[in-house]
Amino acid sequence: MTAAPITDPAALISFDSLLTEEEKATRDRIRAFVDDRLRPHIAQWYEEAHFPVELVPEFAQQGLLGMHLTGYGCAGRSAVEYGLAATELEACDSGLRTFVSVQGSLAMSAIHKHGSEEQKQEWLPRMSTGEAIGCFGLTEPDSGSDPGSMTTFARRDGDDWVLTGRKRWIGLASIAAISVVWAQTDDGVRGFLVPTDTPGFSATPIEPKLSMRASIQCDIEMTDVRLPADAVLPGAQGLSGPFSCLNEARYGIAWGAMGAARDSFEAALAYTRTRTQFGRPLAAFQLTQRKLVDMALEIDKGLLLALQLGRLKDAGALQHHQISVGKLNNCREAIAIAREARTLLGGNGITLDHSPLRHATNLESVRTYEGTDEVHTLILGQQLTGEAAFA
Structure with a gap:
């Protein structure tokens, strides 16, 4: 039975x-x-x-x-x-x-x-409470994986700060009330709280997009944005400030990507159990079952990895390179699963009636932001060899 x-x-x-x-x-x-x-x-x-x-x-x-x-x-x-x-x-x-x-x-x-x-x-x-939405301005048009090369600059003018520069791919910026902006200063990179109604600040949604269509990403322009002395974040100096926040986001991605993978798998499984070809459901064919099994195994491994990272984080023992393990592996596997799931849906899989291709296109962005595959690979390579290969 x-x-x-x-x-x-x-x-x-x-x-x-x-x-x-x-x-x-x-x-x-x-x-x-x-x-x-x-x-x-x-x-x-x-x-x-x-x-x-x-x-x-x-x-x-x-x-x-x-x-x-x-x-x-x-x-x-x-x-x-x-x-x-x-x-x-x-x-x-x-x-x-x-x-x-x-x-x-x-x-x-x-x-x-x-x-x-x-x-x-x-x-x-x-x-x-959602009364105020925030955004995080680090990436620039010519500065993504190398944020140390950012050109946005904050200069002192008496007691004030004056910011000038551009940021790109900034989530939520056009609906945000406050923007956390990272800028070069004479004393290194600092973070600033910039109310988005400050004169000289503008945010424009990036359109059209092929990925992440149900979210907002923007270009930010800052022209002589004048801020009071207390706009600076006092606890952050240097790139360690934004990097500590990026690690929080990367941790969530390690979990989230497995959600997209799971939903893609479930869509494919449900479809293959009801779609009949050659007198049998697609789920009864050996090649279909192999694809489903391979997807399920990678989802399970990804969830176990994410859970281990979470237990370490709750214990205060999570290290930055361990977050790279989760972000790199789980995004890479999730996008492969979403694409494989789409193959089981045949031509119907390119419509919005089914989720896998939507997940796959979204994951192209998730795989890129908060550190590309290449960046996380080099972080882990340095951890394994003791040699930095970024230059």
Whole structure:
């Protein structure tokens, strides 16, 4: 007698047995939110290049904004709970997980880690409720993987700072109230809190895009943006400041990518069980089963890796190169899974009725931002050999 099929790849290894009851409750709550409020609309949002800013208060009500931060109205959940939430969000769409990442892991984390008490009190409570949206300005048109070559500059003018420069691929900038901008100064790289209504600051959405269509990425122009002395983040000097925030975002990506992979797998599995060719369901063919098994194994390995990173993070023992392991491996495998899942859908797989190709196009961006494959490979290569190969 054939046992009932397992539709969740994580069930193959009893993944839930590794989670606490609280972690499973958080995961299930976010999954229900995604299934009820996001999944029914994501294909339309993607087609129309619409980010559902109208639902930001509902993200906040779920405790998703600054979820892993403590105090100032933030939820203060564990790293593992945040990772599980990221998985569920990206199982719907990478752009929706990216919103939570930009808001919480980048903009809010920068203020939480490096801001003054006054800056934290002014911005974090409003950002945790979604009243204020933030963005994180590091990448420039000619400075991506090498942020040390940024040309945005902040000069002193009496007690004020005056910023001039450009940033590119800045998530949420056109709807943000506050931008964390990283700039060169006479004393090295510093971070600045720039209200987006400051004269000389402008943000323009980048359109049209083939990827991440249900999210917002912008070009930022700053021309003689004048800021008070207390606009600088006092706890950050040098590139270690933005890098500490990027590590928060990269950690979430290691989990999120597995959500996109899982959803692609589940779409392919469901399709092959009902699509009949040559008198049999596609799922009954050996080559189909091999593809499904290979996808499931990589999802399970990716989830175990993400969980290990989360346990290390919660214990305060996570190292930056370990985050590179998760970001590099899980993005690389997720995009391969999404593409393979699309093959099982045949020609129908290129329509928005099915998610794998949408996930694959989104993952092209996820694989690139917060460090390309090449950058993370070299980080790990240096860790293994002791030799830096960046130059």
